Amino acid sequence: MSASVKYLVVIIDLNPIYWADKVSASNTLNFKQYLNTIIQFCNAYIAFDINHRLIIIGCSNNETYFLYPDPVNESLIIPTVTKTNLFEQLFVVDRVVENNLKNFIRDGSSASQSVGSMITMALTQALCYINRIIRDTLAGEKNSFRILIIQTTNDTSKQYMNFMNAVFTSEKLNVPIDGCILNNESSLLQQACDLTSGIYLRVPDPNGLLQYLLWLYLTDKELRKMLALPTKMAVDYRPACFCHHKLIDTGYVCSVCLSIYCDNTSACSTCRSAFDANGSTDGSKRPLR
């Protein structure tokens, strides 16, 4: 019987905005240390189990890029122990990631003024990649998948709809999403982790990032049962309205297509159902709660 292969997709937020004031900071994590920390975590993940496979996707404020495996030479390196008992492949992984990172940062366009990162795009690419592996899986093979999002920028509610659709897909594919955020709490990431049974953590001290990554995100669902995990916080389940992309507490829902609006409108912009002035329709409006 073939062993179960465990895939981890790491999505790294490389948006420069968070790092702008930390370039020369000596007392807090800077961009170079951040990248080194993530590479160390990735090395640890590969070395942890011979059946571990790694995929790394970087995203900035306007694009995403496969850092590993190399988009040009796509084969995944399978870890093996050599005569010297060293995972020589780790060096290859490091080199591929480093080269792709340099290309990504050098070629990145600064045209977009958006402050948020393309986390949603990276997440959908991760799901497409996973779907392809599932499709190519031979009968009898049993693979498991996991996605880890390391985010440094604030949520952009513009991505709410697409992000949540990706999260529901992930839930359906039984792929847990883990979230690790260095900045302010992220309501979208919290919802993603809660819905897919992943672990969400806002790192209290970025200097300890490696410890947090190794503690929580090296292990899969089964091993986590044996760990002392951080206590679960109440999840902020506020949705974003479809009209202004603002997170709202109370709003109106189209009863035909479930689109959410922050204010009374005469017609649903998604499915074009007309609402009458009294609030009942073919698609009646009602407050969210």
Ligand SMILES: [Zn+2]
């Ligand atoms: Zn609105």
Ligand SMILES: [Zn+2]
């Ligand atoms: Zn509608």
